Amino acid sequence: MANEIFICHNCPMTRTMATIGTKWKPIIIYTLGLKKQRFGLIHAKMELISKKILTEQLKELEEDGIVKREAFKEMPPRVEYSLTNKGLELLPILNMLTEWNAKHQQGQ
Amino acid sequence: MANEIFICHNCPMTRTMATIGTKWKPIIIYTLGLKKQRFGLIHAKMELISKKILTEQLKELEEDGIVKREAFKEMPPRVEYSLTNKGLELLPILNMLTEWNAKHQQGQ
DNA sequence: AATAGTGGATACCTTTTTGTAACTAATATG
DNA sequence: CATATTAGTTACAAAAAGGTATCCACTATT
Structure with missing residues (x-):
């Protein structure tokens, strides 16, 4: 039974969560x-997120190669993601998640 | 452009995250x-989670109809999830996420 | 009689995450 | 000259999440 136990760091789901597993x-x-x-539009669409958090999450997504950031040397600044x-x-895959969620929400 | 903006509570992804969007x-x-x-095996497999958090997350998953809990009236207790x-x-869908992650992890 | 075994509950504390508000840079407009 | 504009940054505060240690119930074993 010992080999039924695996270490979380080797768990594929745990590793995946380390990349995209945030709110x-x-x-x-x-x-x-x-x-x-543009940053401002994303921020407006997402309403409830603060600029600070959005900036920080976008930066991490960029570091993980998920998001591309283009900054234009203009003033006022323009940055496109x-x-x-x-x-x-x-x-x-994310769309499948939302479909799964929608499908099971009748009960509410 | 105003109608390009949607309210997050009506955002399918936000609603999905409300259900399964935790670490x-x-x-x-x-x-x-x-x-x-059994509870103990899940806990052992997941190593880094504390009993308190595992209990609490399992309870929420049960409330959301994602997990089924069967408690046997034995001593010591036995609970199967x-x-x-x-x-x-x-x-x-979760498997697709891990595959996505594995595919893009060569760079590390 | 003491101890092990299991799935929790609880009180308490620490860490992480998130939010708020004010400030900045460089240009254009009134 | 004052003001607006945009994508941040910073210092500070608040909230959420997570962890630790201890205790419990009941039975079986030593």
């Missing part, structure tokens, strides 16, 4: 969708 | 998998 990241990715969007291929591949 | 829930569901398992149909439907 906001899946929502940011879903909000970005197929479009290239979009999903990389890696991020785009996540989109259909 | 531990996807891992618990993934760990349960197709098997019916398994996924409901709703939970089972999540499994292939």
Whole structure:
């Protein structure tokens, strides 16, 4: 029975959660969708997130190669975000999650 | 452009996150998998989670109809957890997430 | 009689996450 | 000259999440 136990760090789900397992990241990715969007618009769409958190989460997503950031040397600043291929591949999976959720929500 | 903005509470992804968007829930569901398992085994498999949190997350998953709990009137107690149909439907989607993650992890 | 075994509950404390408000840079407009 | 504009940053405060240790119930074993 000992070998039924695996170490979490080797658990694929745990590793996946380490990348996208936060409250906001899946929502940011879903909000970005197929479009290239400015920081301000993303922030407006997501309403409840603070600028600080959005900035920070976008930065992590960029570091993980999920989001692409393009800053234009203008004033006032303009920064556009979009999903990389890696991020785009996540989109259909996230859509399946929302469909799963919608399907099971009649009870409410 | 105003109608490009949607309210987060009506955002399908936000609603989905409200159900399974925590650090531990996807891992618990993934760990349960197709098997019916006792509390102690789940806890051992997940190593880094405390009993308190595991209990609490399992209770929420049960309330959301994702996990089924069977308690046997024995001493010492025996409690078996398994996924409901709703939970089972999540499994292939979570697997796609781990595959996505594995695919993109060469860079590390 | 003492101890092990299991799935919790509880009180308490620490860490992590999130939010708020004010401030900045460089240009354009009134 | 004052003000608006945008994408942050920073210091500070609050809230949420998570962890630790201890205790319990009841039976079986030593």
